[in-house]
Amino acid sequence: MKKILIKNGILVSSKKCEKKDVLIYGEKIKKVEKNIKPEKDVEVIDAKNKYIFPGFIDGHTHFDLSVAGTTTIDDFKSGTLAAIVGGTTTIVDYGTQYKGETLDRGYKNWMKKASKGVSCDFGIHMSISDVNKKVLSEVKNMIKKGITSFKLYTTYDIKLEDDDMYKCMEEIGKNKGVVGIHCENDGLIKELREEVKGSDNKKVKSHYLTRPSVAEAEAINRMAYFANLAKTPFLAVHVTCEEALNEVKLARKRGYEVYAETCPQYLYFDNSVYNKNFDEASKYVCAPPLRYKKDIKALWDGIKNGDIDIVSTDHCSFTKKQKALGKNDFRKIPGGLNLVEHRAVFIYKGVVDKKITIEKMCEVLCENPAKIFGLYKNKGYIKEGYDADIVIFDPNTDTIYDEKNQMTKSDYCVAKGVTFKGAIDKVLLRGEVVVDSIEEGDLYYNIVKENKGKFVKRSIYKKFR
Ligand code: DUC
Ligand code: ZN
Numbered sequence: 001m002k003k004i005l006i007k008n009g010i011l012v013s014s015k016k017c018e019k020k021d022v023l024i025y026g027e028k029i030k031k032v033e034k035n036i037k038p039e040k041d042v043e044v045i046d047a048k049n050k051y052i053f054p055g056f057i058d059g060h061t062h063f064d065l066s067v068a069g070t071t072t073i074d075d076f077k078s079g080t081l082a083a084i085v086g087g088t089t090t091i092v093d094y095g096t097q098y099k100g101e102t103l104d105r106g107y108k109n110w111m112k113k114a115s116k117g118v119s120c121d122f123g124i125h126m127s128i129s130d131v132n133k134k135v136l137s138e139v140k141n142m143i144k145k146g147i148t149s150f151k152l153y154t155t156y157d158i159k160l161e162d163d164d165m166y167k168c169m170e171e172i173g174k175n176k177g178v179v180g181i182h183c184e185n186d187g188l189i190k191e192l193r194e195e196v197k198g199s200d201n202k203k204v205k206s207h208y209l210t211r212p213s214v215a216e217a218e219a220i221n222r223m224a225y226f227a228n229l230a231k232t233p234f235l236a237v238h239v240t241c242e243e244a245l246n247e248v249k250l251a252r253k254r255g256y257e258v259y260a261e262t263c264p265q266y267l268y269f270d271n272s273v274y275n276k277n278f279d280e281a282s283k284y285v286c287a288p289p290l291r292y293k294k295d296i297k298a299l300w301d302g303i304k305n306g307d308i309d310i311v312s313t314d315h316c317s318f319t320k321k322q323k324a325l326g327k328n329d330f331r332k333i334p335g336g337l338n339l340v341e342h343r344a345v346f347i348y349k350g351v352v353d354k355k356i357t358i359e360k361m362c363e364v365l366c367e368n369p370a371k372i373f374g375l376y377k378n379k380g381y382i383k384e385g386y387d388a389d390i391v392i393f394d395p396n397t398d399t400i401y402d403e404k405n406q407m408t409k410s411d412y413c414v415a416k417g418v419t420f421k422g423a424i425d426k427v428l429l430r431g432e433v434v435v436d437s438i439e440e441g442d443l444y445y446n447i448v449k450e451n452k453g454k455f456v457k458r459s460i461y462k463k464f465r
Helices: 076-085 105-116 133-144 161-174 187-193 197-202 203-210 212-231 242-254 263-266 271-275 278-284 293-305 319-327 345-350 358-372
Strands: 003-007 010-012 017-019 022-025 028-033 043-047 051-054 056-061 089-099 120-129 149-153 176-180 234-236 258-262 390-398 419-429 430-440 443-448
Touching: 010 056, 010 358, 043 120, 051 358, 056 076, 056 258, 056 345, 056 358, 076 089, 076 105, 076 419, 076 430, 076 443, 089 105, 105 120, 105 133, 133 161, 149 161, 161 176, 161 212, 176 212, 187 319, 203 271, 203 390, 212 242, 234 242, 242 258, 263 345, 263 390, 271 278, 278 319, 278 430, 293 358, 345 358, 345 419
Parallel strands: 003 043, 010 051, 056 089, 089 120, 120 149, 149 176, 176 234, 234 258
Antiparallel strands: 003 022, 010 017, 022 028, 051 390, 390 419, 419 430, 430 443
């Protein structure tokens, strides 16, 4: 059995940072203590001046997903490779049950997509788009298979009507699952998009003007009421703005079990990018869209104050050519950004800028996603018996953003030209060093061991707040 000892690093948890060593036996963490003496057959990794995080968990990716008449450029192979290089040791991807399919069919389709090799561990949430008795009866079985979270949409062609929405929530809650909801008022958006005429059809900014904050806030408010009635824990996915976050806070004040997720794009970019030329502006099209500077502040404050529980990416990547499908009609631009490999360093920028602490970074990237998504038995923490999923993070090396340094198959980088402090130094996936950064003169590159990931059967939801 392989033994690894990580020495001299600063161990990060949501509670504190402390100098501790980590001893790993095979796939598991054996011991976490100060000054562990190396046994004779152990490989020692020196993490001096570096942080030791639990492997990051990204609970919101879309790999190999059909969107707006095209398919995301990252499949499970390239998407999980990008994830692991960015320190994400577990992703949970949104599998979809399309109309006419059983849930089991949708699940099997997604497992097949993931069967060509994955470089980090993965789970699957199931998005339900077609509700009937058979489908509802399958929820229990999905949960038994470790698919313990589901997604429902209030918009797009897979949106559910209120009665179906409620039926799903009840079934999920009864079986101790979690429901994530894409919250935007469909009717409002439909009408606003209908009203766009003439040359405005070609303007990317029509995208964000027709998906206003109130559409998101209204849907979160309603879904919180529904989920509470159905006794189901509800995760508001990709919360983008102050108005929406206020609805989360109000629901919690009423005692509802509501969680909130945001994404790095909403913490860095504002809607002024939609005024750029089409090729540039379309890179930032996502739904809900980027908002205002005041919203960026509200979201960082929300993380700091515990109103936002997790930061995931909603990685949904396209090429410039795919984005150009909407050149003549903003409605046809495939929505999504491509930050699965950049999330940790983006969030660390918030630590450098003193918006949040490093402990909070650990909470929203590791511990809380582990709790919400049923990974809490093996992942999200560095403690004895847990999977040895570990990120050694170097705060003294910079990350320089450029599409040439990316693993995603997407041919652009939305942070191109930016340099952020902090870099992923090494990543261990269940005890194996799968990413190792090497510096040679001015050159800095990663050695990656691919295809080491496996499916994770997740546990049922347990209330934690
Ligand atoms: N939003 C996006 O921008 N892309 C994929 C799905 C979603 O909800
Ligand atoms: Zn999404």
